[in-house]
Amino acid sequence: MVELSPEVIEMVIRSASVIAAGLALIAGIGPGVGMGYAAGKATSAVRRQPEARGSIVTTMLLGQIISGSTGIYSLVIAIYLVFT
Amino acid sequence: MNNINDPNKMQIEILKRTYLISILPIAYGLISGEFETLLGFIFGLVISTLILRLRVINIERSLDMAEEKAEKFIRNRYFIEYTIYFIVLAVARLNPSLNFLATAVGLFMIKFTVLLWMLLDMVRGGLNKKLQEYKKLKEDKTEKGGN
Amino acid sequence: MVEFSPEVIDMVIRAAALLGAGFAMIAGIGPGIGQGYAAGKAVESVARDPEARGNIITTMLLGQAVAESTGIYSLVIAIVLIFTI
Numbered sequence: 001m002v003e004l005s006p007e008v009i010e011m012v013i014r015s016a017s018v019i020a021a022g023l024a025l026i027a028g029i030g031p032g033v034g035m036g037y038a039a040g041k042a043t044s045a046v047r048r049q050p051e052a053r054g055s056i057v058t059t060m061l062l063g064q065i066i067s068g069s070t071g072i073y074s075l076v077i078a079i080y081l082v083f084t
Numbered sequence: 085m086n087n088i089n090d091p092n093k094m095q096i097e098i099l100k101r102t103y104l105i106s107i108l109p110i111a112y113g114l115i116s117g118e119f120e121t122l123l124g125f126i127f128g129l130v131i132s133t134l135i136l137r138l139r140v141i142n143i144e145r146s147l148d149m150a151e152e153k154a155e156k157f158i159r160n161r162y163f164i165e166y167t168i169y170f171i172v173l174a175v176a177r178l179n180p181s182l183n184f185l186a187t188a189v190g191l192f193m194i195k196f197t198v199l200l201w202m203l204l205d206m207v208r209g210g211l212n213k214k215l216q217e218y219k220k221l222k223e224d225k226t227e228k229g230g231n
Numbered sequence: 232m233v234e235f236s237p238e239v240i241d242m243v244i245r246a247a248a249l250l251g252a253g254f255a256m257i258a259g260i261g262p263g264i265g266q267g268y269a270a271g272k273a274v275e276s277v278a279r280d281p282e283a284r285g286n287i288i289t290t291m292l293l294g295q296a297v298a299e300s301t302g303i304y305s306l307v308i309a310i311v312l313i314f315t316i
Contacts, residue, residue, distance in 0.1 A: 001234040009242045016246035020253020024309075027259030032162045034267015036155035039146050041271035043154045045278030046147050052281040057091040057143055059277050059288060062198060063270025064139060066295045068162065069195045070263050070302045072169055074256040076188045077309050079173045081249065086288045202292045 014084070021081040027074040034067050086205070091140055099133060102197040109189070124176060124183035128190015131172050135165055136194060244316065252312040258305040266295045 042060050046053055088094045106129060113122035142161045146154045169191070176187035273291040277284055 001236055002239060003236045004239055004242070006238075009238060012242055013246050013249070017249045017253075020249045020251075023250075023253040024256035024259075026257050027263070028163070028166055030260035030263025031267060032159045032263075034264045034270070035162055036159040036267070038267050038271035038274060039143070039154045039158040040151045041275045042143070043147060043149065043151050045274050048278045049281065052278055053147070054089040054091060055277055055281050055284055056274055057140070057147070058086075058088065058094045059284070059291075060143055060270060060274050061091060061094065061140060062086075062288060063266070063273060063291060063295070064143075065136070065195055065198055066292065066299070067263060067266035067270055068139075068165070069192060070259050070266070070299065071166065072188075072191060073302060073306050074259040075166070075169055075173060077252065077256050077306070077313075079170070079177055080184070080313070081253065083174070083177045086285045199292070199296060202289060202296075206289060 017081045017084070021078040024074045024078040024081070028071050031068045031071040035064055038063055038067075091144075095136065095140060098136070098194060098197065101201060102129070102133075102193050105197055105200070106190075106193055109186075113186075118183075120181055120183040121186040123181065124186030125190045127172070127176065127182060128187040129193060131168075132191050132194050135168065138165065248312045248316040252309040255305045255309045255312070259302055262298050262302040265298045269294050269298075 038060055042056055045056050088097060106125070109125055110122065113119075113125060142158065146157050149157060172191075173184070173187065176182045177184045269291055273287050277287055
């Protein structure tokens with residue numbers, strides 16, 4: 001029967017959780033790409049109609065609030081995993 | 085009603101409604117519970133307010149650049165915000181006098197408020213439309229009845 | 232025949248569950264890109280017709296809230312994996 005000492009068991013579990021945290025943080029690139037696309041479109045929109053600047057900034061702010069919150073879900077899970 | 089055109093007014097409206105809705109968790113934290121959930125929640129609220137203000141400044145700065153430059157600018161600034169969120173959550177996790185879950189919920193309050201605001205607007209708009217339809221039906225009935 | 236003690240078996244299951252939770256959170260890329268794309272198109276159409284702002288913003292937020300649901304599915308799975316298995 002294969003037996004391992006308790007420290008080895010704890011080491012394996014802890015290393016698995018740290019690897020999982022590193023994988024979970026890959027989801028940080030999603031909102032970045034999305035927000036960058038929106039910023040590019042906003043630039044060309046302002047060039048088209050310089051009077052609608054307030055409306056454009058407001059619309060983009062609402063879009064960014066929702067789009068930037070999905071990256072934080074993965075961050076919460078990753079920090080819970082890393083610090084035991 | 086999203087007839088607000090000025091970004092500063094929009095920020096103030098969002099923050100007003102967020103603080104109104106966040107009275108519930110603060111009252112819960114005060115009445116039945118420890119001091120840690122309250123502190124964590126207020127921490128999350130304050131940080132999310134500051135990051136909202138930072139985002140508006142970034143957007144206004146990026147509207148005068150060329151198209152590809154604006155994309156890279158906003159992407160870099162988002163990674164800086166991500167690092168700020170990382171530091172805040174790590175501090176809340178390692179500190180025994182701050183609740184981790186309450187901080188995470190505090191960081192999400194603004195998004196929750198915006199979604200609830202949209203839902204209420206849609207419900208109110210639907211009710212107004214139905215009221216107008218009923219009024220039209222009543223007017224048609226009285227016209228036909230009169231003639 | 233190789234036999235493992237029960238603690239080793241529990242360790243392997245627990246380590247695999249944690250790795251699975253880490254893999255599940257990669258699905259946070261999807262809603263991020265999609266919601267940003269919707270915001271960009273909404274901004275562009277506001278420049279075309281600044282009068283229809285209310286309708287455009289309502290439609291955009293509706294679409295973004297529906298696209299959010301897949302992200303929440305993966306979050307639920309990750310939480311179940313970490314805390315119960």
